[in-house]
Amino acid sequence: MVDAEVVxxxxxxxxxxxxxxxxxxDLNLEKLSGDKVLxxxxxxxxxxxxxxxxxxxxxxxxxxxxxxxxxxxxCPEEGQLKAIFxxxxxxxx
Numbered sequence: 733m734v735d736a737e738v739v740x741x742x743x744x745x746x747x748x749x750x751x752x753x754x755x756x757x758d759l760n761l762e763k764l765s766g767d768k769v770l771x772x773x774x775x776x777x778x779x780x781x782x783x784x785x786x787x788x789x790x791x792x793x794x795x796x797x798x799x800x801x802x803x804x805x806x807c808p809e810e811g812q813l814k815a816i817f818x819x820x821x822x823x824x825x
Contacts, residue, residue: 734792742784742791749781790820 756774764771793816 738791739788742788746781746784746788749777749784752777753781786820793820 753774756770759770764774
């Protein structure tokens with residue numbers, strides 16, 4: 733079962749990362765390329781935002797596959813979900 737608290741927590745973090753990034757949306761390339769610390773901060777914040785999205789998707793997909801495997805009926809997209817999940821797991825390793 734999808735744990736709503738896990739998803740909510742990830743969404744809260746994602747919102748925080750987006751808000752942090754929005755503070756720098758008008759940043760010009762010169763300033764960004766000249767400030768290594770700022771560049772790394774923004775790069776890491778983007779990384780954390782993407783990771784939150786992937787974690788949410790992984791959580792939902794794994795639950796969907798588990799529900800399908802526990803029932804007597806086959807989900808029409810079960811094979812696709814398993815393939816996506818397998819690809820994602822290999823990608824992050």
